[in-house]
Amino acid sequence: MSLKKSLLLISIILIIDQLSKVYIKTHFVLGESVDVLSWFKILFIENSGAAWGAKLSDFLPISESIGKLILTVFRLxxxxxxxxxxxxxxxxxxxxxxxxxxxxxxxxxxxxxIDSVFYGILFNDSTGQVATLFSNEPYGSLFYGKVVDMLYFPMINTTWPEWVPYLGGNSFRFFEPVFNIADTAISTGVGILLVFNKKAFGKKEEMTRPSEED
Structure with missing residues (x-):
């Protein structure tokens, strides 16, 4: 795979990812959802932390703002x-x-x-209102943006049987996390490395060179 093809793929994913996020930010109120199918919803949430919404301040004796800054710099x-x-x-x-x-x-x-670094200065707050791009009253500052998530697949939504120890009577939903196109790209890439590990890290492909004319 050449550098040009790699850059083309990256560009396509970035365009789709950012267009979907900007659309959601400028058309949905935070927490709003739309049913696409019975097992697929568009649900607008924002994630200011790491995976699954975790925050460094949940584990370390630091403020939430410092934890967010550390996380964004680490991501960079x-x-x-x-x-x-x-x-x-x-x-x-x-x-x-x-x-x-x-x-x-x-x-x-x-x-x-891109969300973490820039969205805080590009959009105003989405709580109770549809956000505006290039707002005069942004909800945050540089490096303090929130990641936009919207893809939700609650394929199974049921309750654990009463006879199940510790879990009986509690609700069970699969798949619970809400994610975005960027998350999908990361998961797909990691999945390829795990499933096709030998092929990925095997011998280098022979470089084909065009024959030189005398």
């Missing part, structure tokens, strides 16, 4: 590291599977870091 370094990994795999003519996977992970990580 992570994106830079993944970008270098991608560049290195392409330069070394690594397997197409590996380049594809890293391209997906990089695109997803970059998509979410």
């Amino acid at each position: 370094f992570a994106v830079a590291g993944i970008g270098y990994w991608l560049y290195d795999t392409i330069q070394k003519n690594s397997s197409r599977t590996l380049i594809l996977a890293v391209s997906l992970i990089f695109a997803g990580a970059l998509g979410n870091i």
Whole structure:
């Protein structure tokens, strides 16, 4: 997989990811949902923390704002590291599977870091109102944006039988997390590395060179 093809894939994912997020921000109130199918909903939520909404302040004796800043800076370094990994795999003519996977992970990580870095100064608050892009009253500041999530697949929504120890009578929903296109790209890339590990990290592909004319 060439650098041009990798950049094209990354660009397509970023465009779809950001367009979907901007649309949701400018058309939905926070918490609003629309049923697409019985097992698929568009549900607008915002995530100011790490995966599953976790925050550093939940685990460390620091303020929520400091924890958010640390997390955003960490994401920036992570994106830079993944970008270098991608560049290195392409330069070394690594397997197409590996380049594809890293391209997906990089695109997803970059998509979410755009939210974390810039959305706080681009949009106003979505609580109780539809947000405005390039608002004069942004909800945050640089590095304090919230990641927009909207894809929700509650394929199973039921209650645990009473006879089940500890869980009996409690509600059970699968799949619970709400995510976005960027998250999907990251998960797909990681899945490719796990399932096709040998193919991804196998021998390098032979570089084909056009024959030179005398």
